[in-house]
Amino acid sequence: MTKSKRTRVAVLFGGRSVEHEISVITALQLMQAIDPAVYEVTPVYIAPSGTWHTGTELLNRSFYAKVPGNLSSLAEVTLLPKPGVGGLTKLSDHSIIPIDVFLPAFHGQYGEDGCIQGLFEMADVPYTGSNVVSSAMTMNKYACKVFLKEHGVPVLPAQLIARSDAQRDIRGAVERVLAHDGYSLPLFVKPCNLGSSIGISKVKDASELAAALAKVFRYDTHALVEPCVNEIMEINCSVRDHDGIHASVVEVPVSQSGVLSYEEKYLRGGGKKTGQSAGMASLTRVIDPQDLDPEIKRNVVELATRSFTVLGCSGVARLDFIVDLATGNLYFNELNAFPGSCSFYLWVRSNPRVLYTTLIHNMIETAMKHHATGASLDRNIGLKALRS
Ligand SMILES: Nc1ncnc2c1ncn2[C@@H]1O[C@H](COP(=O)(O)OP(=O)(O)O)[C@@H](O)[C@H]1O
Ligand SMILES: [Mg+2]
Missing domain, CATH: 3.40.50.20 (Rossmann fold)
Incomplete structure (x- = not known):
């Protein structure tokens, strides 16, 4: 060429x-x-x-x-x-x-x-990647959960707290959260629209809840409050669309503190040797863990593929799940429409193996196809109302 x-x-x-x-x-x-x-x-x-x-x-x-x-x-x-x-x-x-x-x-x-x-x-x-509505739906953790629940995907309950309400009456906001059915402490608080573990907290009492909400509202206009999964295992899976919808192998990110922090995601692994972070590719993780229950793996892959499909996503996404080890329940946690490191480290370990170069090439091919489909739609019905 x-x-x-x-x-x-x-x-x-x-x-x-x-x-x-x-x-x-x-x-x-x-x-x-x-x-x-x-x-x-x-x-x-x-x-x-x-x-x-x-x-x-x-x-x-x-x-x-x-x-x-x-x-x-x-x-x-x-x-x-x-x-x-x-x-x-x-x-x-x-x-x-x-x-x-x-x-x-x-x-x-x-x-x-x-x-x-x-x-x-x-x-x-x-x-490349997801369109306007899929991107917007997946960025908003609350909207995404409500939508996926409707499609039979299990999610943890979530309460949505608006900054304007909390700022008007923080005590009332805290009381309302705690009064909710099934909301016993500890709870997990996170921004509705952010990623990278920024602004997240685990709270043990009402005063910590108020402080955690204040922390979220530095970054976001809405907070999500979820029951805290104390014995947690996280499982991630990447999904892409290229000649059909495909799932990668799963990964189990390994956390030292029990919650994956910004530092753990981006500074810990890669920073050690070179002093440079390699982003998500540097996280301590087990890719395609051989000792993970095959049924859990199958469920993750099935739910990830279904979620990607019903949300109308495109390109390469990563879907993150939580297993409550106390009950064995599996929950969808979030969908990253454009994940860190484009999840290439999962695809190079998948079967069939997909190299990063191919992943990008396929994303671009798909983008061209979608654009051609859009161009084939008739948008011009002529002027009728204005000429009558
Ligand atoms: N309900 C929960 N209970 C316990 N830990 C949680 C809960 N929700 C999230 N976490 C922990 O916090 C991390 C970040 O939360 P997540 O919802 O993935 O937000 P982000 O978009 O910032 O990655 C997760 O990777 C997990 O370790
Ligand atoms: Mg996450």
């Missing part, structure tokens, strides 16, 4: 999210794994402030230690919400950087929650 025939892919990452730096790690891994014979990559970094930048410097990990001071060395770009532009627009001279497909590699708000997907739809460009 000649250089000019390569598919031009914009990899977008960073963004206005608390998971900003995890996205940078995921994107750097991804851009190393993408096949350079087939794809020409344009890295697009969205700074924490929300400005978009491109330049080859973005391929160096060391660049990010000096942000935002060094951003002025890059070209500032944007994607106009206008069909037919053909790529990114440089803000300096309005020239176009041609792009064939967009690959959002964000974790969290504005990138994994339907916002940027909405912009891609407006611009009428092919993009």
Whole structure:
């Protein structure tokens, strides 16, 4: 394939999210794994402030230690919400950087929650991963649980607390939570719309509950309160759509504290030898544990595949489950529409084995297909009401 025939892919990452730096790690891994014979990559970094930048410097990990001071060395770009532009627009001279497909590699708000997907739809460009509604549904832990429960997927009960209510009357909010049927202490409190274990707490009494809610409301407008699973085992499974829907092997992340913290997910494993985190790929985990009950494995795979399907997800997702070891009950916990490290470490261990390069290639193929399907829909019924 000649250089000019390569598919031009914009990899977008960073963004206005608390998971900003995890996205940078995921994107750097991804851009190393993408096949350079087939794809020409344009890295697009969205700074924490929300400005978009491109330049080859973005391929160096060391660049990010000096942000935002060094951003002025890059070209500032944007994607106009206008069909037919053909790529990114440089803000300096309005020239176009041609792009064939967009690959959002964000974790969290504005990138994994339907916002940027909405912009891609407006611009009428092919993009990888889940669409607007699937991204939005899976980002909102409460909406996702309610929806999946409706489809027969077991979930832990959850109470949704709005920041505005709690701020008006925190005592009342705490009392209402505790008065709820089946809500005995300890409880588990988490932000409704965040990931990476940011703002989560296990609470043992009413005053801890008030403090835990205050912690969530630093980051999110809504908190979820769940019964705490004291004897917990977590099982994750990745699902992707490419010529059908496929599940990876499962993994059991191993935690030292009983709850997976941001530090455990991103700083512990990979940081030891190199001083650099490799994101989700560095977590201490057992992949495809041989001593795990095959029935649990089967259930996880079945529930993961069903959840991905009914939510209408696309690309590569990771679905996280909780086993209550005291009862043996299995619960869906959350769906990451674009998981850390794109879950490549699970796919290289799956049968059939899927290399990261293939995973990305398939995501892009699927994106092109979806865009072509969208383009085949008739949206123009002509002017009738206005002309009558
Ligand atoms: N109800 C619960 N009881 C006990 N531990 C929980 C519960 N919910 C979550 N956890 C622990 O907290 C971690 C983070 O919670 P999770 O819902 O996965 O949010 P995040 O999106 O931040 O990853 C989980 O990996 C698990 O270790
Ligand atoms: Mg999680």
